[in-house]
Amino acid sequence: MEPQHRRQLLTVNVGRPAPSAHTDADGGRTGFDKRPVDGPVTVAAPGPKGLAGSGLTGDSVVDIRHHGGDDQAVYAYAREDLDVWQRELDRELANGAFGENLTTSGVEVTGARIGERWRIGRRVLLEVTSPRVPCRTFQGRMGRSGWIKRFTQAGLPGAYLRVIEPGEIQAGDGVGLVFRPDHDITVGLVFRAVTTRRELLPRLLAAGDALHPEARGRALAYIERQRKAS
Secondary structure: OOOHHHOEEEEEEEOOOEEOOOOOHHHOEEOOOOEEOOOOEEEOOOOOEOOEOOOEOOOOOOOOOOOOOHHHOEEEEEHHHHHHHHHHHOOOOOOOOOOOOEEEEOOOOOOOEOOOEEEEOOOEEEEEEEEOOOOHHHHHHHOOOOHHHHHHHHOOOOEEEEEEEOEEEOOOOEEEEEEOOOOOOEHHHHHHHHHOOHHHHHHHHHHHHHOOHHHHHHHHHHHHHHHHHO
16 A cells, blocks of 8 residues: 555646537536646535536536536546556646546555545545546547547546545645455446446445445346346
8 A cells, every 4th residue: 555645636626617519418518627726625515416516616517417416526536547648648638637626646546445435634535436437528528539448448437436524625635545445346346347347247236335326226237137037
């Protein structure tokens, strides 16, 4: 495990609604364009999916049918993984380029376990729930044909988190790993299960109540289909 002092937020990123040709949500607008902000940002549970968006004050989630809500309140992506993409794509990727709210350093984001808890700064406590699954808006933003397939094959999705304890965060805050469950269900494993390796879906139930409800629903539906086919 990395030393705690090396686990930190590089930036906190928020976005405002802007026109997009790559989404039909809310009149063709998106909040994908996240930019680093100075000073503290308040983080709190936003409310149920479909009724609420981001967990960060000042950040917009336009398509609340598919994004945002308590179980996807905050999206984190590792700077180390952005650097991998930066080299592969041969283009600069600023913090927030993948629409992430938190750009981290020294944090194993895709390897985080479902239910793992991070203390950010002094007060905020977040819990890992699921991976990010790429969408049409993401592909359009990247401007690359076949981006969804390429991103999926790479298996570096980043993590969604729910807010357990609200408060303020800002760039430079430490990211402390305060709880790690004893199962082996990581963000990366969930991503593979819901995208390319459906046979892994039953394993996800080992993550218990911390697992995103949609992933749980997929796992249960898969098990039921297998039962009926046997």
